[in-house]
Amino acid sequence: MNSLFKSALLRAIGAGYQSLIRPLVFRLSAQNAHDKAIALLRALDGLPFAAAMAAALHRLTFSDTSTAVGGARLSQRLILAAGLIKGDGFADEEQALLAVRQGRNIMPGWRILPALAGPVELGSFTRYPRLGNPGTVAWRNTATQSTQNRVGLRNPGARAAARFLGEGRSQLPKEFGINIAVSPGAEDIDEQTRHVTESVAFFLDAGVQPSWFTLNLSCPNTEDDPQGHQLEAETRQLCGVVVERLRSEQREIPLWVKIGPCLANEQYRKLMRLFHEVGVKAVVATNTLAQPSPDDRDMQAGVGGGDLFPAALDAVRQLVAEVNRKSYAIDVIACGGIVDGASLREYETLGVKAGQYWSALVYRGPFAAAIIESELAQHEHRLRAFHRKSLA
Numbered sequence: 001m002n003s004l005f006k007s008a009l010l011r012a013i014g015a016g017y018q019s020l021i022r023p024l025v026f027r028l029s030a031q032n033a034h035d036k037a038i039a040l041l042r043a044l045d046g047l048p049f050a051a052a053m054a055a056a057l058h059r060l061t062f063s064d065t066s067t068a069v070g071g072a073r074l075s076q077r078l079i080l081a082a083g084l085i086k087g088d089g090f091a092d093e094e095q096a097l098l099a100v101r102q103g104r105n106i107m108p109g110w111r112i113l114p115a116l117a118g119p120v121e122l123g124s125f126t127r128y129p130r131l132g133n134p135g136t137v138a139w140r141n142t143a144t145q146s147t148q149n150r151v152g153l154r155n156p157g158a159r160a161a162a163r164f165l166g167e168g169r170s171q172l173p174k175e176f177g178i179n180i181a182v183s184p185g186a187e188d189i190d191e192q193t194r195h196v197t198e199s200v201a202f203f204l205d206a207g208v209q210p211s212w213f214t215l216n217l218s219c220p221n222t223e224d225d226p227q228g229h230q231l232e233a234e235t236r237q238l239c240g241v242v243v244e245r246l247r248s249e250q251r252e253i254p255l256w257v258k259i260g261p262c263l264a265n266e267q268y269r270k271l272m273r274l275f276h277e278v279g280v281k282a283v284v285a286t287n288t289l290a291q292p293s294p295d296d297r298d299m300q301a302g303v304g305g306g307d308l309f310p311a312a313l314d315a316v317r318q319l320v321a322e323v324n325r326k327s328y329a330i331d332v333i334a335c336g337g338i339v340d341g342a343s344l345r346e347y348e349t350l351g352v353k354a355g356q357y358w359s360a361l362v363y364r365g366p367f368a369a370a371i372i373e374s375e376l377a378q379h380e381h382r383l384r385a386f387h388r389k390s391l392a
């Protein structure tokens with residue numbers, strides 16, 4: 001389709017979301033809106049023609065920005081980040097498996113969102129189910145297009161998630177990642193290693209072949225993991241066992257690692273060296289930034305969106321510099337405050353090939369990725385026109 005028509009359509013969709021839908025959504029608290037969005041995704045997953053319609057809308061609105069990144073080939077370079085399609089929380093594994101046996105949709109959005117948005121990262125999944133934190137766990141700061149959450153890794157656990165996706169594997173999207181988090185509370189490195197290895201094995205054994213796995217080493221929203229598992233020796237062991245397991249597969253599936261913002265430059269350097277040595281293909285930088293929660297200053301909650309952008313950009317800058325300095329074969333995937341063409345451009349200028357987004361869905365709507373790409377394309381088009389004019 002004509003790109004001018006596509007960008008006009010996206011401008012109209014973006015303006016419609018901003019002036020009609022967003023004000024209605026923002027009348028609700030962030031928590032209430034989040035709960036309603038999950039309920040809507042669950043309902044849409046169950047409608048027979050919804051995924052086909054979403055795929056048609058995707059074709060109408062998205063342009064091909066295909067890229068090879070982190071050992072995977074993606075049709076879009078903006079990926080929906082982990083944390084939205086992660087599934088319901090359960091008190092224990094038996095209950096989660098029972099829900100799967102009963103045919104319940106334990107992962108709202110798993111069909112509709114990839115059809116609409118393209119590449120997605122599912123999870124985080126921990127080895128065992130988690131109910132997450134109780135009460136209000138989501139907030140927003142509209143002035144800076146930011147989100148804050150302390151969901152606390154609510155998820156059905158890797159075994160039930162793998163069984164659920166395995167049973168629906170004929171309908172799995174063609175491009176998706178699986179994000180595995182180290183279990184908060186599993187203090188012992190051998191226990192952590194067992195959890196991570198078993199989690200990966202559940203998916204592979206269930207016939208779920210993602211385009212990539214991400215190991216989430218940074219979970220700021222669980223009281224027992226305020227620092228993230230980003231220490232050198234532990235990280236080497238965890239990444240090492242997963243890379244080994246994935247290498248033993250017929251089809252090569254790359255390992256990505258997700259890390260937190262605001263680590264010391266020396267720590268980023270050490271992490272990059274060990275990722276290179278172990279064979280990690282990409283680093284997602286960053287997860288949210290732990291800050292006092294709006295309701296209780298003694299509780300930490302992860303900030304995403306505009307308020308994360310400076311810290312994430314700084315982390316990406318340091319990581320890219322290290323990759324270039326040492327010629328590591330690792331891609332840095334930007335995550336943090338990609339909410340418009342300008343923020344994406346800042347990352348692109350650093351040499352980043354792909355990005356992940358979450359808060360943009362709240363502020364720009366379900367077509368956020370296409371809108372952001374279109375804004376960037378228009379900006380570059382204007383820049384080229386300006387240069388042509390000044391040369392003439």
Ligand SMILES: Cc1cc2nc3c(=O)[nH]c(=O)nc-3n(C[C@H](O)[C@H](O)[C@H](O)COP(=O)(O)O)c2cc1C
Binds near residue numbers: 082305
């Ligand atoms: C409600 C919510 C839940 C999240 N849960 C996870 C998660 O389970 N695993 C993870 O790796 N990141 C999780 N994230 C972090 C996002 O994937 C992303 O790293 C972060 O929001 C920064 O991107 P943004 O600035 O585009 O929002 C979550 C974010 C939000 C807002």
